[in-house]
Amino acid sequence: MNEEFIMPLYWNAPYQTEVIAKITVVRKNELQFNQTLFYPGGGGQLSDTGSIVYLEEEFPIIETYKDKEGIWHKLDIKKNIDFQENQDVLLRLDWSKRYSYMKPHTAQHLLSHLFHKINDCDTEKANFEELKIDIELSKNLAVDEILNVVSEANRIIEQGVEVKSIIVNQEEYRKDYLGRTRGKKSEEEFVRLIELGGEEGFDLVCCGGIHVKNLAEIRGVFLESKKDHTLKFLVNQKGLLFATEQRGLMLKLEDITAKKGEKLLEIVENKIKENQILQDNSVNLLRLIFHNIHAFSKKINEYSITSFTLPEIDRLPIQSAAKELESNNFVAVHGRNDILYLISTNEKLPANKIAKTLIEEIGTKGGGNKGFAQLSIKNVKEPLQLVEEIISSL
Numbered sequence: 001m002n003e004e005f006i007m008p009l010y011w012n013a014p015y016q017t018e019v020i021a022k023i024t025v026v027r028k029n030e031l032q033f034n035q036t037l038f039y040p041g042g043g044g045q046l047s048d049t050g051s052i053v054y055l056e057e058e059f060p061i062i063e064t065y066k067d068k069e070g071i072w073h074k075l076d077i078k079k080n081i082d083f084q085e086n087q088d089v090l091l092r093l094d095w096s097k098r099y100s101y102m103k104p105h106t107a108q109h110l111l112s113h114l115f116h117k118i119n120d121c122d123t124e125k126a127n128f129e130e131l132k133i134d135i136e137l138s139k140n141l142a143v144d145e146i147l148n149v150v151s152e153a154n155r156i157i158e159q160g161v162e163v164k165s166i167i168v169n170q171e172e173y174r175k176d177y178l179g180r181t182r183g184k185k186s187e188e189e190f191v192r193l194i195e196l197g198g199e200e201g202f203d204l205v206c207c208g209g210i211h212v213k214n215l216a217e218i219r220g221v222f223l224e225s226k227k228d229h230t231l232k233f234l235v236n237q238k239g240l241l242f243a244t245e246q247r248g249l250m251l252k253l254e255d256i257t258a259k260k261g262e263k264l265l266e267i268v269e270n271k272i273k274e275n276q277i278l279q280d281n282s283v284n285l286l287r288l289i290f291h292n293i294h295a296f297s298k299k300i301n302e303y304s305i306t307s308f309t310l311p312e313i314d315r316l317p318i319q320s321a322a323k324e325l326e327s328n329n330f331v332a333v334h335g336r337n338d339i340l341y342l343i344s345t346n347e348k349l350p351a352n353k354i355a356k357t358l359i360e361e362i363g364t365k366g367g368g369n370k371g372f373a374q375l376s377i378k379n380v381k382e383p384l385q386l387v388e389e390i391i392s393s394l
């Protein structure tokens, strides 16, 4: 390796919490050293923090970051200190914070490996907080598929698997490692690789981050939430606390519903089904109305207008039934939660234009397009009459 390359201590000694270093560059309240323990952030996580002991006085390091010139340590200093280059200092890491980033970061390697292997699904983005992981996947997986990966991850964590750090130059990387690397390729002169598994490594990626040396240290992974492609996980005691809380909540719900012994999930699923049937029925009813709209409509000027109140109806069934509406009609529906829906098949009465006039008149929120618009009509008296007045004044 060449002389200019200074191996960061967080690469080959991630458990070291203190080191004597020499100040090499001073720039206001930011310092560089000949070596550092501090991870400068990046890869979806914040930088390390800690402190510096300079001439027997301790100052907090509140942020670390890397630019073209090197790794800068930003100090929180109240008075003017004349930091001298070449002076030896003690660097001290906030270990508890660091360790609570090492665990989720390493857990993410394992989860991403499993999603790739089991579900043929890539990790597009990952972000970290203390004992927390956010992963954005390349596709939307079913909850059962995710839980399957979580239990496989926990089985491997329980086994205890070595996490190996490998540092090679670009030439060695291309020759010996590139072919079996998952994810992004590295163009760096010196490449840092992380391999899960001892003798027979099973996952290899390029990564300059911070890792535990054995997966057992993670203790456990828990799924916290799922929204489309984005999953949130918790590890270690944060996960255990969460799992206990959630189970407690379920038990309380079972108490409230007095459905002990029955599976709550089954009850909820049945409720959803019932709801679906009601929804389907209301769509059918609306279709019938929209299909025979002439029986309900009246003439205002030359326009054919229909207005009615359906307090249990919301947007989806209305939009779905609106396809039945024949041309040259205008319909206003006062639906659930005091939302007014305007549906138009008449070029001369664009729904969004009428909505805009109403919004200006009553000072509310809403919008839409020529065919369909909606707005809030909370506390508005006789909203349907108002619509008719607006149209008759055109």
Ligand SMILES: [Zn+2]
Pocket (backbone or CB within 6 Å): 105, 106, 109, 194, 207, 208, 209, 210, 211
């Ligand atoms: Zn990593």
